[in-house]
Amino acid sequence: AQSVTQPDIHITVSEGASLELRCNYSYGATPYLFWYVQSPGQGLQLLLKYFSGDTLVQGIKGFEAEFKRSQSSFNLRKPSVHWSDAAEYFCAVKRNNNDMRFGAGTRLTVKP
Amino acid sequence: NAGVMQNPRHLVRRRGQEARLRCSPMKGHSHVYWYRQLPEEGLKFMVYLQKENIIDESGMPKERFSAEFPKEGPSILRIQQVVRGDSAAYFCASSPLSGGSTDTQYFGPGTRLTVL
Numbered sequence: 094a095q096s097v098t099q100p101d102i103h104i105t106v107s108e109g110a111s112l113e114l115r116c117n118y119s120y121g122a123t124p125y126l127f128w129y130v131q132s133p134g135q136g137l138q139l140l141l142k143y144f145s146g147d148t149l150v151q152g153i154k155g156f157e158a159e160f161k162r163s164q165s166s167f168n169l170r171k172p173s174v175h176w177s178d179a180a181e182y183f184c185a186v187k188r189n190n191n192d193m194r195f196g197a198g199t200r201l202t203v204k205p
Numbered sequence: 206n207a208g209v210m211q212n213p214r215h216l217v218r219r220r221g222q223e224a225r226l227r228c229s230p231m232k233g234h235s236h237v238y239w240y241r242q243l244p245e246e247g248l249k250f251m252v253y254l255q256k257e258n259i260i261d262e263s264g265m266p267k268e269r270f271s272a273e274f275p276k277e278g279p280s281i282l283r284i285q286q287v288v289r290g291d292s293a294a295y296f297c298a299s300s301p302l303s304g305g306s307t308d309t310q311y312f313g314p315g316t317r318l319t320v321l
Contacts, residue, residue, distance in 0.1 A: 097247075129312070136209075136296060136314040137248070183247055192261075193238070193310065195247035 096120075097186045099196035106174050107204045114169040114199050116184030126167040127185040128158055131198075137183065143167065154178070179203045207232065209299050209313035210279075217319045224284040224291070226316045230299030237280040238310060239265075239272060242294040254280060287320045294318075 098117045106112055118124060125144050129137040141152025148160040158169045167184060181200050187193040210229040218224050230237050235256050240248040250264040254274035265272065269287075274280040284291055294317045298310035 127309070134317075136211075137298075137312040139309060139311065142309060185248075193250060195240075195249075197245075197247045 097184055097194050097196040099182075099184055099199050101199045102197070103200045103202065105202040105204060108176050109173050112169075112171045112174045112178070112201070114182050114184075114201070116167045116169065116196060117165050118167065118184075118186045119165060120186060120188065122188075123162065125187040126158075126160060127187065127193075128152065128156070128167075128169045129183045129185060129195075130154075131181045131183065133180070140169070140182075174201075174203055176203045176205065209234075209297055209311055211295075211297050211313035211316050213316060214314060215317050215319070217321060218287050219321050220288055221286050224287050224318055224320075226282040226284075226295050226297075226318070227279040228282070228297030228299075228313060229279040230297075231311055234299035234301050234311075236300045236308070237274050238298040238300075239280075239282050240296045240298065242296060242315070244293075248296060251282075284318075287318075289320045292318055292320045 096119050100115050127142045128140040130140050131137050140156050141150045141158055143150045143160045150158050156171050158167055160167050179201055181198045183198045184196040209231055212227050237254045239251040241251055242248045252265045252272045253261040257276050269285045271283045294315045296315045297313045300308035300310050
């Protein structure tokens with residue numbers, strides 16, 4: 094069955110430090126991959142997506158993600174975290190138009 | 206171009222009452238999806254609709270829940286005889302006319318339902 098795993102429930106980093114949020118998926122073929130961010134009390138905002146082509150994807154707010162087929166991973170990275178990046182981050186996998194699965198999310202806390 | 210709109214943003218109901226959640230997709234989008242988010246969990250797919258058609262309701266509870274997307278007006282998620290376990294955030298997303306696999310879903314701000 095198609096699934097998405099975000100191994101880290103909660104991550105704390107210092108402002109200015111680098112960030113990597115992990116996402117692994119299980120699916121027979123290359124799925125479509127997404128990262129969304131959710132601020133408290135808000136909806137989900139799309140950060141970036143991967144469909145095909147270059148495996149390093151650039152997104153908004155300085156985020157990037159790399160698709161690694163051999164590891165079934167799509168980790169999200171940012172070189173220098175800002176306090177405003179504190180939020181919940183969701184990785185999602187989509188096979189067809191209506192079959193989109195979300196990970197349980199990783200909550201990011203940013204220390205001053 | 207306004208984003209996906211949902212109302213109300215917060216809804217409080219007593220057990221046994223009905224809850225109606227509304228979603229207006231982005232302009233030009235004719236595909237609507239509903240998701241439920243329980244506390245400390247990710248989003249779970251409920252139903253996928255196109256105008257006047259339910260395409261996939263495999264994630265919808267068999268009883269008390271229904272959804273529609275009429276030709277005119279917003280999509281409605283209806284929960285009859287609510288119970289405390291229905292308390293959650295309900296998110297609507299929309300995607301463009303083509304409905305292809307590469308279409309991105311754009312999310313609304315959600316409706317937070319509290320059942321007393």
